[in-house]
Amino acid sequence: MGYRISFDQADQIFEKLGEAYEIWAPKRFVGKGRYSQTDLIRYDRVCKIGEVEYKEKSDLPAKEVLSPITQSLFYFTEDEFIESKAGHKKLLVFMRPCDIHALHHQEKIYLENGGFADMYYQRMKDRVKIVMMECVSGWDTCFCVSMGTNKVDDYSAAIRFEEDGVLLDVTDEDLAPYFDGSKEAEFKPEYIKENQMTVQIPEIPDKEVLTKLKEHPMWKEFDKRCVSCGACTVACSTCTCFTTTDILYNENANVGERKRTTASCQVAGFADMAGGMGFRNTAGERMRYKVLHKFHDYKERFGDYHMCVGCGRCIDRCPEFISIAATVNKMSKAIDEIKGGQRDE
Ligand code: SF4
Ligand code: SF4
Known part of the structure; x- marks a missing residue:
């Protein structure tokens, strides 16, 4: 109505x-x-x-x-815990x-x-x-x-x-x-039909192209440009990663609360493992991970649509004026280039 x-x-x-x-x-x-x-x-x-x-x-x-961005999950003592209230x-x-x-x-x-x-x-x-x-x-x-x-x-x-x-x-x-x-009153909402910006959504046909794309020099540009601040992922409508921390109330290490706080794959150390192994050690590698997650991996896993919704907030928030739209268009070109090279081989 x-x-x-x-x-x-x-x-x-x-x-x-x-x-x-x-x-x-x-x-x-x-x-x-x-x-x-x-x-x-x-x-x-x-x-x-x-x-x-x-x-x-x-x-x-x-x-x-x-x-x-931060929330308490539960409160604990030596031998019990209580969930935070919804x-x-x-x-x-x-x-x-x-x-x-x-x-x-x-x-x-x-x-x-x-x-x-x-x-x-x-x-x-x-x-x-x-x-x-x-x-x-x-x-x-x-x-x-x-x-x-x-x-x-x-x-x-x-x-x-x-x-x-x-x-x-x-x-x-x-x-x-x-x-x-x-x-x-008669009312049905209308929707935008055309944005000022168009993004060419990439299709990665197979693992061979994906592997070559991961090694493409385009990602190196971000080693210089991206300062790994994580602002883009905080502003992202779809990012879900978080880390957990136990806050101890006093000198008794068994009483406190567990909190979770937004984390970012763009911040150095995010993918570090026990023993010191790090999977993505440069800003370019972290950017590659984020872009592929939003425009390939998520869809590959769930099968229906890409993770990014095109809200553009990451572009607005980046202090280095890095545009995911420009990056994805560049990635689409790189994929075409790789596929063209395969045809010529
Ligand atoms: S991306 Fe979101 S805010 Fe921008 S035009 Fe589309 S619906 Fe509106
Ligand atoms: S892309 Fe921009 S906002 Fe995101 S981590 Fe790099 S510098 Fe920060």
């Missing part, structure tokens, strides 16, 4: 929703950006529609809600189409990889309902159309922001009662 409501009416509905839901959306933090006098847009709880930042893409993705309210999360696809890509890693479901992720996901923010024009780093992630239909509600209010398509019967008495 479609509705047209004013911002004041939306605030009243938010207030009612707040009894059963935590509402999470991109929010502007004035002056908190990376550079002086710039803002940060990141996910946070909101109480009023005016707090939802819809005119700009958020700097950090919606994954911040489901898999926070909140009791449901979560209503405002997301763009690329973020919704990213949520499903993350689910495969957290809930299906290796036949093991991560209960901490599962309990968050079970609480989530999605409000899809219509996104029809995008920004200069977006390439969701190339990745096929510009459209979605699995939302509880879709929203379009207008000058004097919002249009909604409410598909979830749990949410419908909150809109009783609201003005009905």
